[in-house]
Amino acid sequence: GENVEQHPSTLSVQExxxxxxxxxxxxxxxxxxxxxxxxxxxxxxxxxxxxxNVGEKKDQRIAxxxxxxxxxxxxxxxxxxxxxxxxxxxxxxxxxxxxxLTFGTGTQLKVEL
Amino acid sequence: xAGVMQNPRHLVRRRxxxxxxxxxxxxxxxxxxxxxxxxxxxxxxxxxxxKENIIDESGxxxxxxxxxxxKEGPSILRIQQVVRGDSAAYFCASSPSRNRDSTExxxxxxxxxxxx
Numbered sequence: 001g002e003n004v005e006q007h008p009s010t011l012s013v014q015e016x017x018x019x020x021x022x023x024x025x026x027x028x029x030x031x032x033x034x035x036x037x038x039x040x041x042x043x044x045x046x047x048x049x050x051x052x053n054v055g056e057k058k059d060q061r062i063a064x065x066x067x068x069x070x071x072x073x074x075x076x077x078x079x080x081x082x083x084x085x086x087x088x089x090x091x092x093x094x095x096x097x098x099x100x101l102t103f104g105t106g107t108q109l110k111v112e113l
Numbered sequence: 114x115a116g117v118m119q120n121p122r123h124l125v126r127r128r129x130x131x132x133x134x135x136x137x138x139x140x141x142x143x144x145x146x147x148x149x150x151x152x153x154x155x156x157x158x159x160x161x162x163x164k165e166n167i168i169d170e171s172g173x174x175x176x177x178x179x180x181x182x183x184k185e186g187p188s189i190l191r192i193q194q195v196v197r198g199d200s201a202a203y204f205c206a207s208s209p210s211r212n213r214d215s216t217e218x219x220x221x222x223x224x225x226x227x228x229x
Contacts, residue, residue, distance in 0.1 A: 001171070006155075034217060043204060043220045044156065089155055098144055099208040099218040100169060103155040 002027040002094030006104025013080050014112055021107045023090035024072040032093040033066060033073050034101070039086045047088075048075070080111045117142075117207050117221035118187075125227045126195050134190040134224045138207030144168075145188040146218060147180060150202040162188055195228045202226075 003026040013019050025033075031052040036044035050057045050064045050073065057064050061080075066073040077084055087108050091101040118137040126132050138145050144163050148156040161169040162182035173180065177195075182188040192199055202225050206218035 036220075041225075043222050045220070046217050049217060098146070098161050098168060099206070100146060100158055100161050101148075101156075101206075101218065102158065103148075105155045 002030060002092055002102040004090060004092050004102045004104045006090050006107060008107060009105065010108045010110070012110045012112060015080060015082060017080055019075075019077045019080055019084070019109055019111075021075045021088055021090070021109075022072060023074070023092075023104050024070075025092040025102075026071065027092065027094040028068075028071060030092040030094045033064070034091050034093075035062075035064060035075050036089045036091065036103075037086045038089065038106075044089060077109075080109075082111050082113060085109055085111045117205055117219050119203075119205050119221035119224050121224060122222060123225050123227070125229060127229055128196060129194050132192040132195050132199070132226055134192075134203050134205075134226070135187040136190070136205030136207075136221055137187040138205075139219055142207035142209050142219075144208045145182050146206045146208075147188075147190050148204045148206065150204060150223075152201070156204060159190070192226075195226070197228045200226055200228045 006023045034049035037047045038044045048062050048064050050066050061078045063076040087106045089106050090104040120135050146161050147159040150156045158172040160173050160180045177193045179191045202223045204223045205221045208218045
């Protein structure tokens with residue numbers, strides 16, 4: 001089955017700096033890679049996603065890049081703000097059918113003033 | 114259009130009791146996924162169901178756990194004879210179809226199970 005690894009597990013940045021979170025996946029047939037933001041005690045919320053036929057996608061301060069050859073994808077947050085502080089999860093949809101997702105272990109992002 | 118609804122939001126059970134967690138998918142969605150999140154960990158897939166069918170239960174523990182999604186009513190995740198290690202947040206997600214080109218899975222608010 002699919003296996004997703006995520007790094008780093010914690011990330012602390014100064015407000016206004018950029019943050020980068022990286023993930024690798026194992027199933028070369030995976031074709032959909034969402035990123036979720038989870039605040040304490042709340043549900044995961046989709047912030048951006050990318051499909052395997054696209055190399056990069058951007059939405060305001062958030063961007064995601066995908067390297068299919070190397071089987072890794074990254075989340076980039078620019079001009080970080082305190083409200084960006086949360087746990088971020090990457091995920092991959094493998095070959096199991098439907099929308100079954102395999103998640104990374106999460107990155108605790110802290111944006112300091 | 115209401116989102117994915119889960120209830121209860123919080124559930125406390127004593128060791129040995131049964132826990133029933135409910136999930137009503139978004140309107141028009143016929144596929145439901147259950148995930149478990151242990152404290153300070155990521156989400157782990159448990160089971161994928163369509164109406165009256167279990168499609169993939171590869172993440173379900175072999176004993177004490179079962180899931181159903183009847184023709185009428187919500188999907189139910191049932192945990193029998195709960196133990197302290199079952200304490201976790203259980204999230205349900207739904208999507209419109211099995212098609213791999215379907216859009217995102219939408220998550221409910223989760224049920225936080227505490228076993229005392």
